Amino acid sequence: MGTGIGVTAFGACDEEWKNAVISQLNKLSHTSNLYYTEPCVTLAKLLAEKTGLKKTFFANSGAEANECAIKVARKYYEDKCGKQGVIVTLKNSFHGRTLATLSATGQDKFHELFNPLVSGFVHSTANDFDELKSICSANPVSAIMIEIVQGEGGVNALDKSYVQSVYNYCKENDILLIVDEVQTGNGRTGELYAFMGYDIMPDVVTTAKGLGGGLPIGACMLGEKVKDVLGFGTHGSTFGGNPVAAAGAISIVSRLTDEFLASVKEKGEYLKTNLENADGVESVSGLGLMLGIKTKKPVKEVVNYCLENGVLVLTAKDKLRLLPPLNIKQEELEKAISVIKNALK
Numbered sequence: 001m002g003t004g005i006g007v008t009a010f011g012a013c014d015e016e017w018k019n020a021v022i023s024q025l026n027k028l029s030h031t032s033n034l035y036y037t038e039p040c041v042t043l044a045k046l047l048a049e050k051t052g053l054k055k056t057f058f059a060n061s062g063a064e065a066n067e068c069a070i071k072v073a074r075k076y077y078e079d080k081c082g083k084q085g086v087i088v089t090l091k092n093s094f095h096g097r098t099l100a101t102l103s104a105t106g107q108d109k110f111h112e113l114f115n116p117l118v119s120g121f122v123h124s125t126a127n128d129f130d131e132l133k134s135i136c137s138a139n140p141v142s143a144i145m146i147e148i149v150q151g152e153g154g155v156n157a158l159d160k161s162y163v164q165s166v167y168n169y170c171k172e173n174d175i176l177l178i179v180d181e182v183q184t185g186n187g188r189t190g191e192l193y194a195f196m197g198y199d200i201m202p203d204v205v206t207t208a209k210g211l212g213g214g215l216p217i218g219a220c221m222l223g224e225k226v227k228d229v230l231g232f233g234t235h236g237s238t239f240g241g242n243p244v245a246a247a248g249a250i251s252i253v254s255r256l257t258d259e260f261l262a263s264v265k266e267k268g269e270y271l272k273t274n275l276e277n278a279d280g281v282e283s284v285s286g287l288g289l290m291l292g293i294k295t296k297k298p299v300k301e302v303v304n305y306c307l308e309n310g311v312l313v314l315t316a317k318d319k320l321r322l323l324p325p326l327n328i329k330q331e332e333l334e335k336a337i338s339v340i341k342n343a344l345k
């Protein structure tokens with residue numbers, strides 16, 4: 001029920017993904033991103049067609065995809081205003097463990113041992129639009145960066161009205177909207193990307209985890225406004241866009257059809273309804289197959305019981321976090337629910 005922290009979207013050793021990877025491995029395993037490869041181009045095209053964003057920079061992880069987004073925002077502002085801007089991120093967010101993404105992360109516990117942090121980030125309270133506006137009035141803001149569902153922060157979905165206000169404010173004030181879909185992306189919430197359920201169009205969307213299906217890949221997708229901000233020599237990656245990882249990612253993204261996404265929503269509802277009414281549950285949060293359960297018992301006890309009974313689960317703060325395979329079979333879901341229910345009692 002954890003998919004290696006949201007990575008093996010179609011389960012461990014999924015046949016279709018495995019065949020795509022092996023077939024590419026037999027052709028070409030690495031070129032560096034000095035050259036385009038067929039899988040890398042096909043994947044970029046697929047993502048553009050499905051999202052409406054224009055260009056993708058491929059990296060190797062979520063943190064690296066976010067590093068790219070941060071660089072795009074900084075350079076966009078420098079090019080436009082001739083001075084440095086700041087990026088507003090949300091309190092309780094999580095954006096990665098590199099120094100810049102750690103600094104972007106709005107949780108002190110991730111900062112404590114790693115000072116000095118990278119400057120240029122201001123944190124605003126999630127769902128508080130007035131606070132966000134006052135921060136933007138007082139600072140030279142290049143971008144606002146959000147997760148639609150704060151994953152590591154406790155699986156909390158942002159309010160739709162707040163996200164739409166942020167989107168409109170960004171448009172009106174030429175502030176870039178960056179959506180970090182490292183965890184929420186690639187079908188996890190029942191949408192291809194979670195922003196699609198919020199009726200907004202971000203300038204930058206980052207993703208990783210489920211995109212790779214089991215091999216490391218990160219993607220920073222860039223919309224019309226920013227697609228050419230990073231020119232030759234301003235960014236790069238030796239391993240980024242690796243053809244084997246990209247071939248696996250194509251096999252994932254091409255299966256995320258509307259029909260399949262509807263089944264993710266259905267399974268998510270089934271899981272949520274079953275757990276909401278179970279003994280030992282205070283509340284269930286999240287979207288699709290990305291759920292957080294506030295337990296009456298200490299969460300560690302629940303995790304250990306599940307582990308002893310053959311069900312791997314995750315935590316997020318003091319909650320139980322579930323990120324099952326998107327194609328989980330009904331009988332597997334039922335078995336997991338029964339073990340988790342026993343663990344919660």
Ligand SMILES: Cc1ncc(COP(=O)(O)O)c(C=O)c1O
Pocket residue numbers: 061062063064066094095096097147151152180181182183184208209
């Ligand atoms: C929203 C979000 N952003 C960024 C990251 C960092 O991704 P990675 O561990 O692949 O660097 C994570 C990882 O949990 C995440 O949930």
